[in-house]
Amino acid sequence: MDRKNLLKGTLVYSLSNVITKAGSIVFLPIMTRILTVEEYGIIGTLAPVTTFLTVILGLGIYNAQMKQYVVLKDDKKELGSYLFSSNFLLIIINAAFLLFLMTSVSESVFSRIPGLDKITYSPYVILSAAIATVNVFNILAIRFFRMQKKYTQVALGSLLSFFSNYMLAIFFISRMKLGVTGYLAANLAAVLLLFLYYAKGYFSNFRLPVRARYIKYSLKNGIPLVFIELTDQVVNLSDRLVLLMFLDFKIVGYYTLAYTGGRVLSVVTGSFIDSWTPEFYEIMCSDREDKNVTGILEEFIAILTVVCVFAQIFSPELIMMIFPAKFYNAIEFMPVILPAVVIQAFYCLDYFFHFHEESWYIIFLTLFCMIFNLVFNFLLIPVFGALTAAWTTLVAFLLRAVLEMILIRKKYNVRFNYKKLILYLIIMVNPVIIYLGSADISLVKFLIKLGYLLVVLKLVVNRRVYSKILNILNKIRRKFQR
Numbered sequence: 388m389d390r391k392n393l394l395k396g397t398l399v400y401s402l403s404n405v406i407t408k409a410g411s412i413v414f415l416p417i418m419t420r421i422l423t424v425e426e427y428g429i430i431g432t433l434a435p436v437t438t439f440l441t442v443i444l445g446l447g448i449y450n451a452q453m454k455q456y457v458v459l460k461d462d463k464k465e466l467g468s469y470l471f472s473s474n475f476l477l478i479i480i481n482a483a484f485l486l487f488l489m490t491s492v493s494e495s496v497f498s499r500i501p502g503l504d505k506i507t508y509s510p511y512v513i514l515s516a517a518i519a520t521v522n523v524f525n526i527l528a529i530r531f532f533r534m535q536k537k538y539t540q541v542a543l544g545s546l547l548s549f550f551s552n553y554m555l556a557i558f559f560i561s562r563m564k565l566g567v568t569g570y571l572a573a574n575l576a577a578v579l580l581l582f583l584y585y586a587k588g589y590f591s592n593f594r595l596p597v598r599a600r601y602i603k604y605s606l607k608n609g610i611p612l613v614f615i616e617l618t619d620q621v622v623n624l625s626d627r628l629v630l631l632m633f634l635d636f637k638i639v640g641y642y643t644l645a646y647t648g649g650r651v652l653s654v655v656t657g658s659f660i661d662s663w664t665p666e667f668y669e670i671m672c673s674d675r676e677d678k679n680v681t682g683i684l685e686e687f688i689a690i691l692t693v694v695c696v697f698a699q700i701f702s703p704e705l706i707m708m709i710f711p712a713k714f715y716n717a718i719e720f721m722p723v724i725l726p727a728v729v730i731q732a733f734y735c736l737d738y739f740f741h742f743h744e745e746s747w748y749i750i751f752l753t754l755f756c757m758i759f760n761l762v763f764n765f766l767l768i769p770v771f772g773a774l775t776a777a778w779t780t781l782v783a784f785l786l787r788a789v790l791e792m793i794l795i796r797k798k799y800n801v802r803f804n805y806k807k808l809i810l811y812l813i814i815m816v817n818p819v820i821i822y823l824g825s826a827d828i829s830l831v832k833f834l835i836k837l838g839y840l841l842v843v844l845k846l847v848v849n850r851r852v853y854s855k856i857l858n859i860l861n862k863i864r865r866k867f868q869r
Contacts, residue, residue, distance in 0.1 A: 407549040412651055414553045416709050419644065421561045422570075424713055428636030429506060429567050431643025433515045435624035436503070440519035441526070442620055444481055447612030448473050449530040450741060451605040453664070456534045467594025472601035474527065474593065481520040488516050502628030505636075514571035521578045528585035531592075544584050552577035611746030612737075614753040621757045622783055626776040629764040638773045644710070645720035645777075648702065649728040652694060656732045667738055681803050684735070689847050691729045692811040696843050699725050699815070700823040700836040707828070715826065722824030723777035726815035730781065733788035739795050748794060756787045781816070814843055 419427065452473065459466040487493050494508045506512060532541050552573055559569025623646070630639050702721040706714070740748050760783040767775040795801045814820075823836050 407545050411549070411553070412647070414557075415644075415647065416711075417557060418560075419710050419714055421557070422566070424640040425636040426567050426640075427643060428638070428640035429511070430570055431639050431646070432502070432506065432624075432627045432631065432636075433511060433567075433571070434643075435620055435627060436512070437515045437519045437522070439617070439620045439624055440516055441522040442613055442616040444477070444484060444519060445523040445526060445609075445613075446477065446480070446606065447609035447616070448477065448605045449527050449609075450612040451608035452527060453530060453534055454608060454741075455601075455604070456531065460534075463592075464594050467592050468596060468598055469601045469604075470531075470589075471593040471595065472597045472599075473605040474524070475597050476602050476605070477523060477527075481523060485517065485520055488513055500628070502631035505631055510568055511571065514568070514575055518571070518575050518578055521575070521582050524589075525578060525581050525585060528582075528589035531589055532585075537588075540588065544581055547584055548577045548581040551580050608741070608744075608746070611749055612741070614750045617753060617757070622760045622780050625757075625761050625764055626780060629761075629768055630773055630776055633769050634773060641714065641717040642720055642773060642776060644714050644717040645724050648698070648706075648717075648721060649724050652691070652698060652725060652728045656691065656728065660732065660735045664735070664738060667735075667742075681801060685804055685807060688729070688732070688808065688811055691732065692814055692847055693843060695725050695729050695815050696820065696840060699820055700839060702824055703826050703828055718824075718826045719774060720777050722821050723774065723781055723816075726812075727777065727781035727784055729815060730784040730788055730812075733784070733791065736788065736791040736795060739791075739799060739801065743799065745798070752787055752790055755790070756783045759783050759786065785812070810846065814846065 422430070452470070455469050456466065459469060494512075497508055497512050498504050503512070529541055529544070555573035555576055556570050559565045559573050563569060565572065626642065627639050630642060699722045702725075703718050706718050706721075710717075737746075737749050740746050760779050763779045763782075764776060767779065792803055792805075796803075819839065823832065823839060
């Protein structure tokens with residue numbers, strides 16, 4: 388595996404993601420002050436709706452595009468024909484979907500979904516769906532540029548979308564008093580601006596003719612990926628919808644804020660996996676037994692564990708310092724949601740099945756995870772309350788990761804250091820960490836937190852992990868000094 392390219396990719400993605408995803412945390416105190424808790428709950432429900440529709444409407448074709456790029460990158464004409472063929476299909480599907488949104492049938496369909504019946508169809512659902520259609524093509528362009536290793540172009544696009552989104556949202560909400568509508572309108576404007584930014588660099592690669600075999604290939608290799616993505620999104624969406632069925636938008640607002648806190652952790656998670664994926668495909672084509680694939684993942688989870696524990700135990704202090712008192716109830720969700728984000732990172736294991744063209748395994752794993760989460764949310768939330776949604780999410784992601792590791796070991800003879808992974812799980816999920824992450828703050832409790840963190844560092848951070856952490860921090864420091 389080309390570690391230099393992997394580090395470069397991770398660094399560039401991390402820098403842009405630190406500014407965007409972690410930067411969005413900087414804007415959160417503003418958003419939580421200009422929006423009510425209920426409005427924030429509506430936005431928190433519509434966000435996974437948008438992502439859910441993006442996954443469906445994209446048909447997972449970006450995965451097929453990544454594989455075809457590796458095969459056709461030296462044949463610009465055939466690569467262009469593939470890109471045009473797959474996008475031609477998506478243009479037709481998304482155009483038809485936008486027309487469908489304008490009909491009364493569409494409104495009737497969405498209003499029959501439990502939870503969504505409490506959300507105004509026009510303009511909330513329509514705007515969310517429109518954002519999803521534009522996102523489909525933005526994702527394809529981003530994945531294409533990543534395969535070309537045009538990291539700077541991807542990073543600049545992310546920054547453009549990020550700042551335009553929040554600047555417009557603040558203006559629409561605080562100045563024009565548009566509330567949720569203003570937030571969604573700003574989001575739509577930002578993704579359209581990103582589309583225009585990427586359009587020339589991406590669409591200029593298209594070449595005629597449209598070939599049926601490329602469309603079939605894209606569907607065959609793309610649709611199974613839909614089930615992968617839907618695992619996370621159905622889990623996120625079902626949490627909010629079931630909470631709405633039995634509780635209210637205020638509870639969803641607390642849950643959403645806590646889940647947004649997990650996005651800070653996902654900065655490192657997403658940047659690593661995004662840069663690791665192209666390298667994974669390349670090494671698997673040359674040496675399927677290379678143990679660096681699993682070794683790097685294990686070291687990465689070790690780093691995530693340390694970051695997660697720090698965020699879990701100090702989240703009460705951070706939330707009380709940053710956010711208005713009306714959102715303090717979000718604290719109780721943090722110790723459970725954060726390790727769920729870490730476990731969610733194991734979705735990268737799906738690429739083993741994709742590479743071996745046995746993606747149908749993922750369909751069954753996804754369905755199992757979805758059904759488990761939905762059933763236990765319905766059964767337990769009315770009895771034990773909102774925190775159940777966080778626990779079912781964590782357990783659903785964990786079961787999926789365990790089942791994938793078992794299958795990967797049996798089918799492809801790829802083994803992980805299971806003892807280490809179990810240790811990391813216990814460190815993140817135990818009664819002590821739940822107590823330390825609770826809302827009551829005291830000096831004694833603060834000292835216990837420091838002691839727990841030191842114990843975790845001793846258990847998790849070996850020389851290799853320590854050197855990797857220092858290397859990443861030094862790279863980031865030098866980048867900022869430039």
